[in-house]
Amino acid sequence: MLCDSNGIPLCFNLSGGQASDIAHAQPLLDQIQxxxxxxxxxxxxxxxxxxxxxxxxxxxxxYCDRYRMQPVIPLRSMKRKPKPGLSRLFDKPKxxxxxxIERMFGWLKENRRIGTRYDKLAKSFGAMVSLACTxxxxxxxxxxxx
Numbered sequence: 001m002l003c004d005s006n007g008i009p010l011c012f013n014l015s016g017g018q019a020s021d022i023a024h025a026q027p028l029l030d031q032i033q034x035x036x037x038x039x040x041x042x043x044x045x046x047x048x049x050x051x052x053x054x055x056x057x058x059x060x061x062x063y064c065d066r067y068r069m070q071p072v073i074p075l076r077s078m079k080r081k082p083k084p085g086l087s088r089l090f091d092k093p094k095x096x097x098x099x100x101i102e103r104m105f106g107w108l109k110e111n112r113r114i115g116t117r118y119d120k121l122a123k124s125f126g127a128m129v130s131l132a133c134t135x136x137x138x139x140x141x142x143x144x145x146x
Contacts, residue, residue: 049071
C-alpha cells in the first residue's frame with residue numbers, strides 16, 4: 001500500500017502472504033498519480049520514497065534514481081557499506097515521518113473485518129480495503145473543508 005504524507009492511501013495491491021513485498025513495489029509506484037496543489041496535470045512521481053528495511057534493494061534504488069525520487073530506506077545491516085560510486089545517505093529526520101505510514105496501517109487494522117481477514121476471497125477482501133480507504137479519504141476531506 002502506498003500513502004501520501006498525510007496518511008491518505010493512494011493505491012494498494014493484494015498479494016499472497018508468502019510473496020515478498022518488494023516484488024510489488026515498482027508496479028505499485030507506476031500506478032500512482034500524486035495530486036498537485038497547483039492547477040493542471042497531477043504530478044506523476046513523488047519526491048521521497050520512505051520505506052522500511054525490507055525494501056532495501058539496489059533495483060528499487062535505481063528505479064528511484066531514474067525518476068528522481070530520493071529513497072529514504074535504511075540499509076538492512078547498517079554495518080554494511082553501500083557500493084562504491086553510489087553514495088546512499090540515510091536521512092534520519094525524514095525517516096521519522098514513516099510513523100505516518102505505520103499509523104495508517106494501524107488505523108486500517110482497527111477495522112475488525114480487515115485486521116482478522118474474515119473474507120476468504122481476495123476480491124471481497126480487496127473490496128473491504130477499498131471501502132476502508134475511501135472512508136479514510138472522506139474523513140480527511142471533510143475534516144479540512146469543515
